[in-house]
Amino acid sequence: xxxxxxxxxxxxxxxxxxxxxxxxxxxxxxxxxxxxxxxxxxxxxxxxxxxxxxxxxxxxxxxxxxxxxxxxxxxxxxxxxxxxxxxxxxxxxxxxxxxxxxxxxxxxxxxxxxxxxxxxxxxxxxxxxxxxxxxxxxxxxxxxxxxxxxxxxxxxxxxxxxxxxxxxxxxxxxxxxxxxxxxxxxxxxxxxxxxxxxxxxxxxxxxxxxxxxxxxxxxxxxxxxxxxxxxxxxxxxxxxxxxxxxxxxxxxxxxxxxxxxxxxxxxxxxxxxxxxxxxxxxxxxxxxxxxxxxxxxxxxxxxxxxxxxxxxxx
Amino acid sequence: xxxxxxxxxxxxxxxxxxxxxxxxxxxxxxxxxxxxxxxxxxxxxxxxxxxxxxxxxxxxxxxxxxxxxxxxxxxxxxxxxxxxxxxxxxxxxxxxxxxxxxxxxxxxxxxxxxxxxxxxxxxxxxxxxxxxxxxxxxxxxxxxxxxxxxxxxxxxxxxxxxxxxxxxxxxxxxxxxxxxxxxxxxxxxxxxxxxxxxxxxxxxxxxxxxxxxxxxxxxxxxxxx
Numbered sequence: 304x305x306x307x308x309x310x311x312x313x314x315x316x317x318x319x320x321x322x323x324x325x326x327x328x329x330x331x332x333x334x335x336x337x338x339x340x341x342x343x344x345x346x347x348x349x350x351x352x353x354x355x356x357x358x359x360x361x362x363x364x365x366x367x368x369x370x371x372x373x374x375x376x377x378x379x380x381x382x383x384x385x386x387x388x389x390x391x392x393x394x395x396x397x398x399x400x401x402x403x404x405x406x407x408x409x410x411x412x413x414x415x416x417x418x419x420x421x422x423x424x425x426x427x428x429x430x431x432x433x434x435x436x437x438x439x440x441x442x443x444x445x446x447x448x449x450x451x452x453x454x455x456x457x458x459x460x461x462x463x464x465x466x467x468x469x470x471x472x473x474x475x476x477x478x479x480x481x482x483x484x485x486x487x488x489x490x491x492x493x494x495x496x497x498x499x500x501x502x503x504x505x506x507x508x509x510x511x512x513x514x515x516x517x518x519x520x521x522x523x524x525x526x527x528x529x530x531x532x533x534x535x536x537x538x539x540x541x542x543x544x545x546x547x548x549x550x551x552x553x554x555x556x557x558x559x560x561x562x563x564x565x566x567x568x569x570x571x572x573x574x575x576x577x578x579x580x581x582x583x584x585x586x587x588x589x590x591x592x593x594x595x596x597x598x599x600x601x602x603x604x605x606x607x608x609x610x611x612x613x614x615x616x617x
Numbered sequence: 618x619x620x621x622x623x624x625x626x627x628x629x630x631x632x633x634x635x636x637x638x639x640x641x642x643x644x645x646x647x648x649x650x651x652x653x654x655x656x657x658x659x660x661x662x663x664x665x666x667x668x669x670x671x672x673x674x675x676x677x678x679x680x681x682x683x684x685x686x687x688x689x690x691x692x693x694x695x696x697x698x699x700x701x702x703x704x705x706x707x708x709x710x711x712x713x714x715x716x717x718x719x720x721x722x723x724x725x726x727x728x729x730x731x732x733x734x735x736x737x738x739x740x741x742x743x744x745x746x747x748x749x750x751x752x753x754x755x756x757x758x759x760x761x762x763x764x765x766x767x768x769x770x771x772x773x774x775x776x777x778x779x780x781x782x783x784x785x786x787x788x789x790x791x792x793x794x795x796x797x798x799x800x801x802x803x804x805x806x807x808x809x810x811x812x813x814x815x816x817x818x819x820x821x822x823x824x825x826x827x828x829x830x831x832x833x834x835x836x837x838x839x840x841x842x
Contacts, residue, residue: 326662326663327654327663327664329664329748330664330666330746330748331747331752332748332751332752332753332818444750444793445751445809445811446811447811488624488627490625491625518795519795533767533769534784536638536667536668536784537667537786539665539666539667539672539748540665541625544626548767548771549766549769561748561749561795562748563667563746563755564749565767565797566797571626573627596627596682599626599627600677600681600682603627603677
């Protein structure tokens with residue numbers, strides 16, 4: 304038995320272990336999974352001196368309340384998150400993008416994400432988790448990954464295999480920027496939609512629906528009219544694909560998406576905007592803006608450079 | 618052969634083999650899928666074969682559309698060894714507890730429940746591909762008079778084990794998941810087992826599947842035998 308562990312007092316709404324995800328499995332129907340907001344996942348690990356591909360706890364909206372037992376360890380929270388640290392008789396509010404040291408008996412209470420969806424809790428060490436296909440990412444739909452592929456639950460104990468010897472605490476001044484427009488590349492079925500439908504897609508606002516999760520983001524708004532066929536022969540999907548079923552409401556594929564789909568693809572979200580897209584909470588307004596492939600590639604390169612810069616400064 | 622290659626977003630190739638659905642086109646797709654999978658091109662992180670398309674996704678940090686396209690265009694797709702295909706019997710219960718869309722199917726197909734089941738059961742279907750959710754087989758072809766479109770608004774939750782139809786295909790929901798197919802029944806069989814990392818799927822492309830009807834009692838007792 305491990306001497307260092309977490310007890311989950313309150314699990315939060317959708318709390319899972321995530322890492323870089325698993326690849327080369329689309330053909331049998333298993334998506335990437337992995338942290339939804341990759342940049343915040345990497346920063347969380349860096350702040351606690353972990354390898355960048357270590358497992359972290361991802362939460363949505365309300366996070367977990369945990370009690371720690373064991374030797375001293377660092378932790379950090381990333382995202383736009385409100386949380387507190389309880390030590391013996393004091394409870395203080397914590398700051399995101401700053402690592403803290405906790406000791407036996409201390410508690411971390413992640414109250415909520417602020418006008419965003421996902422947040423990350425990293426501990427400076429290694430959780431004792433089951434790996435499936437080289438990843439511990441939990442896919443709750445297929446029950447794959449650590450924790451039997453299920454969300455974390457109240458009363459659970461999570462062991463740590465290892466605690467980092469480097470206990471330097473760190474801080475960075477990152478601010479999660481919101482973007483007005485989500486940039487998209489034309490989809491392979493773009494011409495299935497009426498001229499009016501195409502105009503609506505690029506010019507009107509859509510609202511993120513409550514029926515959104517790690518699999519997909521459903522949007523509501525003016526209907527996008529299909530003039531060719533509301534079904535296509537089922538074919539592969541990737542994350543970011545925007546499908547429009549017969550009811551005219553777009554659905555964006557996210558990290559736990561189905562690997563095959565039969566609704567026409569009007570567009571695909573550019574990789575550069577994925578981390579920010581997944582943070583748009585129900586009720587948020589989305590507007591799409593068309594970009595071409597070469598701009599999308601350049602923008603992603605810049606985004607990736609910025610991520611590496613952020614990490615190197617920590 | 619690949620008729621056209623285009624981009625699907627900025628991190629995937631969309632290889633189009635045509636619009637028809639038949640075993641001959643499907644086996645071309647599988648041929649490319651297997652060849653590329655074995656060659657392990659740096660940066661390609663997933664391949665999704667379907668009836669007549671192959672989607673190749675890649676890590677935009679390591680490569681890009683132009684490079685992967687060039688690679689695929691110049692590849693010599695090898696005939697893969699014959700797929701080790703199996704013939705499988707899948708028990709299905711079509712009791713009203715499970716056949717959620719039987720009324721809809723009766724209306725669309727203008728056939729009685731009995732006729733629909735008679736047309737569907739005890740026939741051989743070919744597995745073209747697996748996916749959407751882990752292990753879900755796409756089976757074909759249904760008779761012409763059994764073809765219905767997807768639901769207009771997909772269900773948020775389709776029960777695990779649901780056997781469902783759309784157009785010329787049948788499938789099995791290996792997990793509870795969102796989905797828009799017309800649900801005809803339910804199988805008590807586990808069609809996907811993630812504990813078998815090297816062979817998690819019961820049904821694989823190239824296999825033949827026959828649906829055999831079971832009663833509600835047989836369904837309830839199935840996993841206790």
